[in-house]
Amino acid sequence: MNNHLIPTNTWRGPWTLLKKELLRFWRVVFQTVAAPVITALLYLLIFSHVLESHVQVYENVPYTAFLIPGLMMMSVLQNAFANSSSSLIQSKVMGNIVFILLTPLTHIQFFMAFLIASIVRGLVVGLCIYLVAMWFVDLSLANPWLIIAFAVLGSALLGTFGIIAGIWADRFDQMAAFQNFIIMPLTFLSGVFYSIHSLPPFWQKVSMFNPFFYMIDGFRYGFFGKGDVSPIFSLMVVGAAFLVLALVTLKMLKFGYKLRS
Amino acid sequence: MSQPAIQFNGIHKHFGALHALKGIDLSIEQGEFFALLGPNGAGKSTLINILAGLIKPSIGNVSVMGFDVNQSYQQARKLLGIVPQELVFDPFFNVREMLRFQAGYFGCGRENDVWIDEILEGLGLADKANTNMRKLSGGMKRRALIAQALAHRPPVIVLDEPTAGVDVELRQMLWEFIKKLNYDGHTIILTTHYLEEAETLCSRVAMMKQGQIVALDNTADLLNKFSGKHLRLTLGEVALPESIATLVRHVDSGVYTFALDDMAQIEFVLAVLRTANIRVIDMQLNEADLEDVFLSLVGNSDKSVKSS
Numbered sequence: 001m002n003n004h005l006i007p008t009n010t011w012r013g014p015w016t017l018l019k020k021e022l023l024r025f026w027r028v029v030f031q032t033v034a035a036p037v038i039t040a041l042l043y044l045l046i047f048s049h050v051l052e053s054h055v056q057v058y059e060n061v062p063y064t065a066f067l068i069p070g071l072m073m074m075s076v077l078q079n080a081f082a083n084s085s086s087s088l089i090q091s092k093v094m095g096n097i098v099f100i101l102l103t104p105l106t107h108i109q110f111f112m113a114f115l116i117a118s119i120v121r122g123l124v125v126g127l128c129i130y131l132v133a134m135w136f137v138d139l140s141l142a143n144p145w146l147i148i149a150f151a152v153l154g155s156a157l158l159g160t161f162g163i164i165a166g167i168w169a170d171r172f173d174q175m176a177a178f179q180n181f182i183i184m185p186l187t188f189l190s191g192v193f194y195s196i197h198s199l200p201p202f203w204q205k206v207s208m209f210n211p212f213f214y215m216i217d218g219f220r221y222g223f224f225g226k227g228d229v230s231p232i233f234s235l236m237v238v239g240a241a242f243l244v245l246a247l248v249t250l251k252m253l254k255f256g257y258k259l260r261s
Numbered sequence: 262m263s264q265p266a267i268q269f270n271g272i273h274k275h276f277g278a279l280h281a282l283k284g285i286d287l288s289i290e291q292g293e294f295f296a297l298l299g300p301n302g303a304g305k306s307t308l309i310n311i312l313a314g315l316i317k318p319s320i321g322n323v324s325v326m327g328f329d330v331n332q333s334y335q336q337a338r339k340l341l342g343i344v345p346q347e348l349v350f351d352p353f354f355n356v357r358e359m360l361r362f363q364a365g366y367f368g369c370g371r372e373n374d375v376w377i378d379e380i381l382e383g384l385g386l387a388d389k390a391n392t393n394m395r396k397l398s399g400g401m402k403r404r405a406l407i408a409q410a411l412a413h414r415p416p417v418i419v420l421d422e423p424t425a426g427v428d429v430e431l432r433q434m435l436w437e438f439i440k441k442l443n444y445d446g447h448t449i450i451l452t453t454h455y456l457e458e459a460e461t462l463c464s465r466v467a468m469m470k471q472g473q474i475v476a477l478d479n480t481a482d483l484l485n486k487f488s489g490k491h492l493r494l495t496l497g498e499v500a501l502p503e504s505i506a507t508l509v510r511h512v513d514s515g516v517y518t519f520a521l522d523d524m525a526q527i528e529f530v531l532a533v534l535r536t537a538n539i540r541v542i543d544m545q546l547n548e549a550d551l552e553d554v555f556l557s558l559v560g561n562s563d564k565s566v567k568s569s
Contacts, residue, residue: 016365024353095349099359099409102313102343103366104335261316 014109017100021117025083032121036079037128040071044133047193058195058226065140068133069147069220070192072126073154077215080122080155081162081183084114088166089175101260107253111163111246118159119152126151139223146222146231150238154215157242158183163249167258186212196228211241264327266291266417266448267312272321274307274472281307282318283472289450289465291326291416294443296459296480297452298555299469305452306346308469309421313343325417339367342415344407346422350394356381356405357390360412367413380408383438385431400431407435411442418442419450424458436462456552460484468555476554483554492519492527495543496534505533510556 025032048064058066091097100110133139141147161183169175190212196204207213208229218234221227227234253259267289274282282304289295299305310316312323314330314337322329328336351359357377364373381387384404389397397405407423420439424432432455440462443449453459459466459480466483468476476483497515508530511518519530527546534541 010368012368012370013366016362019365020354020362023358027353091351094352095345095347096351098315098345098349099351099363100366101315102338102341103363104338104368105366106335256317260314 013105014113017105017113018116021087021113022120024087025121033125033128036075036125037132040075040129041132043071058224061224065137068139069223070216072129073216073219074187074192075129076122076126076151076155077158077187079125080118080158083118083121084159084162085166085175089169107250110253111250114163115156115159118162119155122155123151141223142225143222147219149235150215150219153238153242157238157245160245160249167252186210190216192216211237214238263291265289266326268324270322272311273319275319281472285474287467291448292446293465294449294463296463296466298459298466303469304472305469306421309419340415341417342410343419344410344421344423348402350402352395355391355393356386359394360408363409364412369413376414377412380411384408385434400427403427417448421452424455456555490521491547492521493545494541496539499539502533502537505530
């Protein structure tokens with residue numbers, strides 16, 4: 001009976017899932033890429049207009065230039081999270097997640113496909129914001145490798161977080177709560193619009209426990225060569241956070257938490 | 262000797278206090294066309310979901326052509342094509358894309374396109390191949406769901422209520438296609454509420470009730486075991502004399518079905534009705550069918566069981 005089986009190859013399964021996930025967001029590119037780019041530009045226009053002449057965080061760095069890497073990274077993180085979380089919650093609510101659960105894909109392949117798709121969407125959104133923002137201000141690139149490292153690692157961390165949220169949430173309102181009560185406060189309170197040195201000492205200390213702060217600060221360091229903390233330390237914090245979340249996610253997927261009963 | 266297509270060994274499943282499956286032992290041979298029947302809540306879908314790896318059994322194990330669905334899940338799932346009961350679809354893609362994705366998850370590439378075209382043709386989906394899943398009618402979505410399960414050309418195909426709520430034309434087209442697959446050597450496992458389908462198509466039948474298999478036999482042997490005649494009398498709303506009330510198997514809107522062992526009992530029933538001054542409005546005499554077997558074994562209270 002095995003003669004029914006056609007030849008298969010092992011990389012094609014996860015590659016197909018990745019391709020499907022990439023196509024899924026690309027099919028609605030206005031919603032998944034154009035909309036966040038427009039939102040980031042609106043933030044840029046309003047905040048730079050209001051604060052440009054009042055605030056200077058780093059010497060010789062105009063506030064608009066300071067703001068752009070923060071807005072880029074904020075959008076990278078939010079969209080990486082949105083990609084994996086929305087794909088999973090939609091598949092769960094519509095029931096079509098079964099098409100993936102019935103396949104021979106391993107939990108690692110499942111994880112990698114959703115993770116890479118999230119990273120790609122995050123990077124595409126970040127790059128689009130950068131290309132548009134270049135019209136407004138000249139941005140230096142002090143250390144491009146740091147920029148790439150933080151963008152990839154940050155989107156990986158949030159993509160993984162999105163997988164956890166997508167698996168955990170059973171309804172859209174639970175997902176919205178995740179986004180509004182965890183992701184949004186952590187991004188807005190991470191130094192996107194300010195340096196934490198401008199905060200009172202207590203809130204400076206609180207900010208040090210926010211992993212988003214390290215992603216924004218390290219990413220910004222790549223542009224200006226200046227930051228609130230050492231970029232290597234930030235990289236280690238973000239890397240460690242990613243490893244912890246990745247291990248939790250892999251465990252959830254391996255045991256089929258909320259996916260297989 | 263070849264491995265069974267599917268082997269369930271001592272499957273128990275508890276959902277909290279509910280003991281949903283109570284020790285299922287079942288072997289389905291390669292090439293069989295097998296029916297799994299039972300009323301709602303009998304445990305059929307739980308059993309199928311355990312086979313699919315969507316539910317883990319509390320006790321016991323399941324294998325597909327010798328591969329354990331938990332220990333060797335990759336090999337087992339490659340051999341299985343499962344059509345889920347719920348009408349689910351991915352709204353982002355068209356039919357052909359979905360089939361290519363589904364085959365791709367199992368490691369099949371563009372060389373599989375010939376088979377995908379064959380499925381599309383066989384299920385009457387060829388002219389809808391480039392239509393988005395959202396825009397398909399309910400019947401077409403059902404066909405696409407079946408096509409997805411077949412996309413990687415699995416030797417063992419499980420259809421969980423595939424014809425629920427679909428029109429006669431699709432049912433006939435579907436069964437012609439599935440019969441051809443069975444003829445080509447694919448093992449087919451079917452759960453259905455349409456007992457005539459099981460009787461016509463399946464060589465062997467298992468009937469489930471409250472998490473247990475209550476009958477397992479060749480379809481013909483099962484029918485022979487429950488051979489007998491069924492006398493359907495339209496009497497209207499009447500009070501039956503006690504001497505014949507015990508022979509009644511089923512009552513529906515004034516139509517009484519009597520289960521009889523031999524022809525002599527017909528005369529007895531009619532004589533009692535005459536004596537009681539009960540007028541016979543209409544009369545039919547039928548051989549036992551799978552529905553009668555089903556009703557005898559699982560009780561006649563299940564109104565969801567239909568004959569087509």
